[in-house]
Amino acid sequence: DAGITQSPRHKVTETGTPVTLRCHQTENHRYMYWYRQDPGHGLRLIHYSYGVKDTDKGEVSDGYSVSRSKTEDFLLTLESATSSQTSVYFCAIGDRATNYGYTFGSGTRLTVV
Amino acid sequence: DQQVKQNSPSLSVQEGRISILNCDYTNSMFDYFLWYKKYPAEGPTFLISISSIKDKNEDGRFTVFLNKSAKHLSLHIVPSQPGDSAVYFCAASEETSGSRLTFGEGTQLTVNP
Numbered sequence: 692d693a694g695i696t697q698s699p700r701h702k703v704t705e706t707g708t709p710v711t712l713r714c715h716q717t718e719n720h721r722y723m724y725w726y727r728q729d730p731g732h733g734l735r736l737i738h739y740s741y742g743v744k745d746t747d748k749g750e751v752s753d754g755y756s757v758s759r760s761k762t763e764d765f766l767l768t769l770e771s772a773t774s775s776q777t778s779v780y781f782c783a784i785g786d787r788a789t790n791y792g793y794t795f796g797s798g799t800r801l802t803v804v
Numbered sequence: 805d806q807q808v809k810q811n812s813p814s815l816s817v818q819e820g821r822i823s824i825l826n827c828d829y830t831n832s833m834f835d836y837f838l839w840y841k842k843y844p845a846e847g848p849t850f851l852i853s854i855s856s857i858k859d860k861n862e863d864g865r866f867t868v869f870l871n872k873s874a875k876h877l878s879l880h881i882v883p884s885q886p887g888d889s890a891v892y893f894c895a896a897s898e899e900t901s902g903s904r905l906t907f908g909e910g911t912q913l914t915v916n917p
Binding site for chain 2: 724726731733734735781786787788792793794
């Protein structure tokens with residue numbers, strides 16, 4: 692693929708447990724994003740990063756936190772998972788300078804039971 | 805509020821015919837628009853884009869039209885092929901939002917042989 696991998700690909704977790712999803716890129720890209728995809732809502736931005744230790748909230752950030760300690764890794768953490776966070780999560784890299792040709796990872800399907 | 809809307813959740817066309825996917829937006833500050841295509845169990849992939857200074861952009865079988873006065877864009881696929889069956893997302897950005905994209909809900913296109 693295009694130098695961006697997500698792990699795990701699938702996860703089932705219990706309500707109230709913490710969960711961390713990992714995004715790893717080999718493109719040395721400055722901008723990284725976490726989106727969630729839900730039926731009827733399309734892709735919604737959770738958090739994004741514009742550099743190491745530089746992150747900001749997206750439109751659906753409640754219940755999520757992120758960290759970026761290295762250029763290549765962007766972590767998404769659900770502090771206490773809820774059933775409403777059952778979704779498919781996509782990581783992406785890209786920016787306006789590249790005409791927004793975002794490259795997406797293959798996604799993580801998270802089920803909170 | 806949904807700033808980018810795709811009002812048709814699904815579209816079915818015959819192979820060889822034209823597919824027209826529509827997208828409306830409400831934010832007049834959007835100045836760049838894109839279409840992404842998504843197959844099941846994969847991340848979205850960039851398809852085609854258009855700047856607000858243009859009203860048409862073409863790439864092979866794919867053409868995107870932008871009508872700024874109506875705040876409407878459309879993706880034309882001619883001729884449609886079974887391999888085009890996928891979910892199509894339109895996305896938009898404004899310069900002041902940095903490199904963030906706002907996505908629509910998606911339209912499932914099915915091309916029947």
